[in-house]
Amino acid sequence: MKRRHLLAVGAGALAAPSLARAQDKYPERTVRLVVPFAPAGPTDIIGRMVADKMTPVIGQTMIVENKAGGAGVIGANEIKTAKPDGYNLLFATSSTHAILPTAMTKVPYDPIKDFTPISSVCVNPLVLVVHPSMPDTVQGLVELMKKNPGKYSYATSGTGSILHLTSEYFKREVGGMDVVHVPYRGSGPAIQDLLPGNVAWMFETFSTMLQHHKAGKVRILAFAHQKRAAIAPEIPTMIEAGVPGFEAYTFNLFLGPAGTPKNVVDTLDQATRKVMADPATIKFLEDIAAVPTPDTTPERTAKFIQGELNKWAPVIKAAGIKLE
Known part of the structure; x- marks a missing residue:
């Protein structure tokens, strides 16, 4: 009996690393990126470009699915309720993660607790x-x-x-x-x-x-950025024009549902950094006056979201904006 027990333990020990490796293998199929707005808008255009660039880097196809409605609420809520396995991601924006959480009277998600920050693509x-x-x-x-x-x-x-x-x-x-x-x-x-x-x-x-x-x-x-746009360097920033510290932009982030595994986050984070270091990606974004985020990390993405929420909440409240 003792010998059988030792053999079973030994077999289990040998199997454990293989199981861990199998769980760590990501992605193994198509990854869906939900753009919470209609096709052909700025978020959709940038999302499709980035998805195309991500596909060869992660070794699986990343497809864009448009889920428009509610100024982004429908798409964001769909990812909130999706399985946190890395195959359903949100291309988050200022609407979904800076404005609506304060402006809406009954937003159906928490912008911090219900999502896993992965990476930042750009600000516009x-x-x-x-x-x-x-x-x-x-x-x-x-x-x-x-x-x-x-x-x-x-x-x-x-x-x-x-x-x-x-x-x-x-x-x-x-x-x-x-x-x-x-x-x-x-x-x-x-x-x-x-x-x-x-x-x-x-x-x-x-x-x-x-x-x-x-x-x-x-x-x-x-x-409205701290630096002038590369495509029109003759136009001053708002700061240079006499409004200290003034910056305002839309943004695009990769987020997963809360509980997305660390290995998935790490894989997508590293892939995003490779894509954002690509000269062709940088040129595409700069040609539409977007500002790439080459130094993205999950931690910086989380800090960025909190900063944007803190920035816009007092503006929304002072303006008395309440959206149903």
Whole structure:
């Protein structure tokens, strides 16, 4: 009996490392990346590019699945409830993990507890854009708005959007301005009203507005990031334009459901870093004025999310934004 017991223990000891190796092997099949917005938007475009780049690095296909609705809530909630095995990931944004957790009265997930931070891909800084009839500097615009309370209006893609919050943040940082908010159902209609001067200014992504700027249809006054954009280095940052510390952007992160195993996180983290070090990836992002995150780690991703939540919560509360 003793000899049989020793043989069984020995066999178990030999099998244990093999079992561990089998569990550590990831990925073994297609990885699904949920983009919580409709196709063809900035998040979708960046998500598909990164998924294509990740595929050869991880040795399995990474596919993008669009789950639009609720400003990102539907897609985020789907990943919250998915099995934490690394085969279902979220391409998180400022909407899902910086704005909605504070702005929504009943958001169905906790942005920290319900997700596992994996890596950061990029931030997409916004620009302050005006109709050509407006002053050609940020300080000139602020002065005009303050001298004419209630006379001018600004456009956003909707109440509670990153464009709206950035505008509220801007107003607060320059000491307050009495300007009428005109929310639209998306950026497209907002831009269409900015072009003829029906509204005076707005914040928008650089890539969306650059061609209009070059054609003289609008004027980009400043870039809301700490460094100037590589594709338009002549445009100053908001900080250089006289608004200290002002940065505002959308962002894209890889997140898994809470409880995603460490080996999965490590594999995806290392793969993301390889992709973000690729010159072609960097050029793709810089060409749309996005800023790559080459030094990503799970720890920095977690810290980044908390920082963005802390940044936008007081802006949301001061503006009295409540989304159902």
